Amino acid sequence: MADKLIKYRKQSRQKFFLVLAVFFLGLLFVAALMHIGAGDAEWGGMSVSNVSAANAMEFNIPKDEKGVVVNWCEDPAYSSGVRSGDLLKAVNNQKIKNLADFLKVTKQTELSQGALLDVLRNGQPIYITMENKLGLHDSIKKSLNMDMGVTGKNPAAAPPAAAKSGSTAGGPGQLAAFANRSPAETAEAGVGQPAPAPLNTQLPTPKQQGAAKKDLIEGHWLGMELIPLTPELATEYKVPPDTKGLLVDEICLESAESGILAGDMVVGVDGVATPDLVAFTEATRRVKNRDSAKITVSRRGRILDFKISSERTLGFSQNEAAQPIAPGAISPHRSRNKPCTSCHIIMVTGGQLPTDAGDILPNPPPITKGAVAPHEYRGKCKNCHVILKK
Numbered sequence: 001m002a003d004k005l006i007k008y009r010k011q012s013r014q015k016f017f018l019v020l021a022v023f024f025l026g027l028l029f030v031a032a033l034m035h036i037g038a039g040d041a042e043w044g045g046m047s048v049s050n051v052s053a054a055n056a057m058e059f060n061i062p063k064d065e066k067g068v069v070v071n072w073c074e075d076p077a078y079s080s081g082v083r084s085g086d087l088l089k090a091v092n093n094q095k096i097k098n099l100a101d102f103l104k105v106t107k108q109t110e111l112s113q114g115a116l117l118d119v120l121r122n123g124q125p126i127y128i129t130m131e132n133k134l135g136l137h138d139s140i141k142k143s144l145n146m147d148m149g150v151t152g153k154n155p156a157a158a159p160p161a162a163a164k165s166g167s168t169a170g171g172p173g174q175l176a177a178f179a180n181r182s183p184a185e186t187a188e189a190g191v192g193q194p195a196p197a198p199l200n201t202q203l204p205t206p207k208q209q210g211a212a213k214k215d216l217i218e219g220h221w222l223g224m225e226l227i228p229l230t231p232e233l234a235t236e237y238k239v240p241p242d243t244k245g246l247l248v249d250e251i252c253l254e255s256a257e258s259g260i261l262a263g264d265m266v267v268g269v270d271g272v273a274t275p276d277l278v279a280f281t282e283a284t285r286r287v288k289n290r291d292s293a294k295i296t297v298s299r300r301g302r303i304l305d306f307k308i309s310s311e312r313t314l315g316f317s318q319n320e321a322a323q324p325i326a327p328g329a330i331s332p333h334r335s336r337n338k339p340c341t342s343c344h345i346i347m348v349t350g351g352q353l354p355t356d357a358g359d360i361l362p363n364p365p366p367i368t369k370g371a372v373a374p375h376e377y378r379g380k381c382k383n384c385h386v387i388l389k390k
Contacts, residue, residue: 118339223253324351
């Protein structure tokens with residue numbers, strides 16, 4: 001009996017210590033989760049946390065934005081242009097929605113080979129190059145006359161309030177409008193713009209940036225120019241809600257003869273749905289060797305079928321991604337809830353002509369003095385147009 005009692009007490013103590021050990025392990029696990037949630041995940045001199053109601057309000061982060069918030073930073077992040085309050089959305093084109101993504105992506109990223117960061121700052125997408133090699137990013141900034149990843153002449157050239165709104169010494173809002181233009185074009189506009197980088201400035205090549213894998217923004221097929229629908233375009237062209245298709249932005253050649261109009265929504269090719277440019281390309285591939293096919297469009301909610309024909313074979317859609325942008329350029333459009341490098345590659349020169357040759361008007365019409373330009377800035381109006389008095 002005494003032996004059984006001793007054995008019972010011994011087992012009780014073992015169970016007690018086992019339960020106690022499990023309890024403390026549980027506490028440590030919860031503490032670890034809280035520790036991560038508090039934003040102590042670190043990489044490249046940054047300490048980040050998940051987006052919360054508190055830090056979203058503090059740092060003016062738009063609702064439903066995904067990423068991790070930079071709580072504080074030091075070199076190399078700080079010297080590269082990262083700032084407290086930035087929302088980090090992607091590293092090397094790999095999207096980051098939360099701390100788990102951040103830890104996974106950064107674990108695979110070698111800073112000595114460079115890192116492309118997509119951040120959102122005060123609602124503006126900004127591209128930053130970060131590398132843990134002294135002087136690389138500084139040399140890029142110096143050659144481009146940039147300040148901490150934001151396009152501009154000098155931090156003293158504009159007050160902090162102007163920097164938040166995307167303005168420079170050239171006037172409120174002009175930086176956003178001219179950020180992706182060539183130095184020659186922006187010089188005519190009187191807006192501060194970085195000079196071209198010297199040949200020894202190194203950026204990742206288009207291939208290293210995955211140029212062939214960027215999101216598509218425009219398709220071309222038999223004279224049709226098609227673009228994905230945005231909420232603004234849906235409102236402007238009265239496209240019914242939930243219409244899945246591509247907006248016809250421009251029409252010519254065989255497509256014009258078919259009866260399709262600009263403003264139509266292409267919803268199918270030969271019975272295959274075309275909700276996006278990838279699906280549209282695949283649908284056109286199915287009919288590429290034929291000389292005619294049926295195109296289904298939605299026109300103000302009315303479904304119509306058209307026959308598109310060609311004297312040769314139809315071929316298939318050719319697509320484009322967005323134009324190259326300069327390092328540190330502020331987006332000229334609204335945030336589309338994705339990193340800039342989802343659509344753009346980053347280039348200093350060589351990505352496009354200084355002036356869009358395709359948009360030059362051969363016979364510019366007369367305009368009234370003080371009229372709002374119907375196109376992007378191309379220098380003084382009187383250089384091309386006859387100016388009529390009001």
